[in-house]
Each structure stands twice: as C-alpha cells, then as structure tokens.
Amino acid sequence: MTDKNKHLDCVLSSHKISNEQALLDKHISKRNEIKEALEIKYESNLYSPFNSGSYAKNTAVNLKFDFDLMAPYKRNAFGSNGTLKEMFTDVFEFLKDKYHGKEATVRDQKVSIGIEFYSDKDGHIVKIDVVPGRELNVDQYKDDDKLNLYVNKKFGTLEEGSDYIRSNIQAQIDKIKDRATAEKDSVRKIIRLLKVWKINNKPDIKSFFIELITMKAFDTVKVEGDLWDKLKTLLEFIRDKVKEVSLPDPGNSTNEVADTLSETEKFTLSDDMKYMIERIEENSDNIKTYFKINQNHPCEDKDENKYGVKREGVSSPPTPRFG
Numbered sequence: 001m002t003d004k005n006k007h008l009d010c011v012l013s014s015h016k017i018s019n020e021q022a023l024l025d026k027h028i029s030k031r032n033e034i035k036e037a038l039e040i041k042y043e044s045n046l047y048s049p050f051n052s053g054s055y056a057k058n059t060a061v062n063l064k065f066d067f068d069l070m071a072p073y074k075r076n077a078f079g080s081n082g083t084l085k086e087m088f089t090d091v092f093e094f095l096k097d098k099y100h101g102k103e104a105t106v107r108d109q110k111v112s113i114g115i116e117f118y119s120d121k122d123g124h125i126v127k128i129d130v131v132p133g134r135e136l137n138v139d140q141y142k143d144d145d146k147l148n149l150y151v152n153k154k155f156g157t158l159e160e161g162s163d164y165i166r167s168n169i170q171a172q173i174d175k176i177k178d179r180a181t182a183e184k185d186s187v188r189k190i191i192r193l194l195k196v197w198k199i200n201n202k203p204d205i206k207s208f209f210i211e212l213i214t215m216k217a218f219d220t221v222k223v224e225g226d227l228w229d230k231l232k233t234l235l236e237f238i239r240d241k242v243k244e245v246s247l248p249d250p251g252n253s254t255n256e257v258a259d260t261l262s263e264t265e266k267f268t269l270s271d272d273m274k275y276m277i278e279r280i281e282e283n284s285d286n287i288k289t290y291f292k293i294n295q296n297h298p299c300e301d302k303d304e305n306k307y308g309v310k311r312e313g314v315s316s317p318p319t320p321r322f323g
Contacts, residue, residue: 047142064199
C-alpha cells in the first residue's frame with residue numbers, strides 16, 4: 001500500500017522548478033527576446049511587458065511552465081478608434097511573421113498568443129504565451145494597472161469576440177503570490193498538487209481557476225491535518241461547490257473566473273473529483289494515477305516503503321516537461 005503523504009511529498013519534490021534550471025534559463029532568455037522585440041516594434045505605444053503567469057505567482061511546477069508575458073498597450077496604440085480585436089490581431093500577425101515556421105509555431109489562443117519554439121539540441125522546448133492588453137483610459141495605466149483583454153476564442157461562458165475582460169493583472173499576481181508565500185506549507189503545496197493533476201488530466205482548465213478555488217476553499221472550510229487530509233478537503237470542496245462557487249477576479253471583482261468553465265465542464269469536474277476520491281480511498285495505490293511523480297526527477301530515496309514508488313529494472317519513456 002502506498003503511503004499517501006510520502007507519495008505527495010515526492011510528487012512536490014519531483015516537480016520543483018529548480019530541477020529544471022537549464023530549461024528555466026532558456027525560458028527567461030526567450031521571454032526577454034520577445035519583450036525586446038515588442039518594445040522595438042511598438043515603441044512608445046507599449047508599456048513595459050512583464051511576467052504574469054505561475055512563475056510570477058510562485059505556484060509553477062516544472063511539467064508545465066506558465067511563462068506568460070503581459071503586453072500592456074496604450075489606449076490609442078492602434079488608433080483613437082482602434083478595437084481590442086485589432087490590437088490582438090496586430091500583435092498576433094507581428095509575432096507570427098517574426099517566428100512562425102522559422103524557429104517556432106505561433107497560434108492564436110483564447111486571450112493570448114502562443115509561441116512554441118522548436119526543440120533544441122538538448123530536447124528542450126520553450127513555450128511563451130503573450131497576452132495583449134490595453135489600458136482603459138489614455139495614460140491611466142501607470143496609476144491603476146487596469147487593462148482590457150480580448151476574448152479571441154470562446155472561453156467558458158465568455159463568447160468569442162467579447163471586448164470586456166477588464167482586469168488588474170498586477171493585482172492578480174500580488175494576491176496569489178502573497179497568499180502562496182505566506183501560507184506556503186499549505187496553499188502553495190495544494191495549488192501545485194492540483195496543477196500536477198490538471199496537467200495530466202484536465203489541461204484545459206486555467207491555472208488561475210485552480211489558484212482561486214484553492215484560496216476560496218482555505219477561506220471557507222477548515223483545511224487541516226496532514227498533506228493528504230488537506231488535499232482531500234480541497235478535492236471535496238471542488239466536488240461539492242464547483243457548480244455554484246463564485247471566484248471573483250482579484251483584479252476586478254466584476255469578472256467571474258468561475259465562468260471560464262462552462263456548466264457542463266463544472267458538472268464533469270465535480271464528478272471527476274468524486275470518482276478520484278473514491279478510487280484513492282478504496283486503494284491508496286491509485287493516488288499514483290492521479291498525482292504522478294515526474295520521472296525525470298525521482299526522489300532520492302526510491303525505496304518503495306518510503307515513497308510508494310517501486311524501482312523498476314527497465315526504463316520507461318520520460319515524462320514530457322513543461323507541457
């Protein structure tokens with residue numbers, strides 16, 4: 001039988017960002033390159049781009065590195081009557097022309113532009129998502145950090161072409177980073193475990209949703225006990241509350257982050273939680289199915305009795321890194 005707590009500790013250890021320092025450095029280098037290219041292209045029409053994903057919030061895992069680059073544009077950057085769609089399209093076409101088919105693939109996504117660089121000599125793949133945003137009013141961004149985003153593709157209950165995702169991205173980062181750091185032995189660990197599950201089972205769920213629903217649970221119910229007890233409490237909270245929970249955006253309380261999931265997706269997620277809890281409670285070995293150790297970085301002590309990880313005599317294909 002698997003010791004659930006020791007296994008989860010091993011999962012967390014194997015997914016530390018520091019285990020992939022070389023790949024992290026390559027992401028930082030490409031991020032800086034894209035930032036510089038945007039600044040040269042748009043000059044004074046662009047405020048300084050910044051990290052806005054899990055890396056900035058201290059909640060990242062090394063299987064899927066959320067290197068999001070927020071690009072905040074001035075209100076009239078695309079003309080006094082320019083639309084958010086025109087902003088998104090212009091940035092997409094610029095990045096596509098610069099990278100697509102040359103050293104990367106570039107695709108338009110829900111609210112971002114995904115750049116996936118080709119595998120290098122080390123087998124490393126760098127992925128950067130550029131998120132264009134536009135300040136609400138002329139020259140106001142430096143005072144309030146507020147931006148409008150464009151919904152390029154249907155996003156939960158938000159329809160394609162929506163022009164009204166208004167948020168303060170910096171406030172989002174600060175809220176989650178501060179909470180995860182202050183309660184790192186609980187909140188951060190649970191967020192990272194849920195992200196490991198998400199990447200392997202429900203990759204379309206936004207990390208932002210995972211972060212907010214974890215903090216909501218800690219604010220709503222008692223989350224105590226050992227690591228498995230805490231994780232189980234979170235799984236039960238999602239099972240019982242995901243259909244009705246409100247997750248206001250820390251950067252704009254009128255944005256409902258729960259709406260990034262459709263009603264069908266919420267019902268399915270609730271059922272997934274119910275089934276997962278039942279399977280793990282029936283047989284502790286099943287925890288390995290849902291919360292997988294990154295086999296590229298197995299725990300130092302591979303003794304089966306300590307971590308519930310059996311050392312095999314044959315090798316298996318490595319787990320893909322960074323998504």
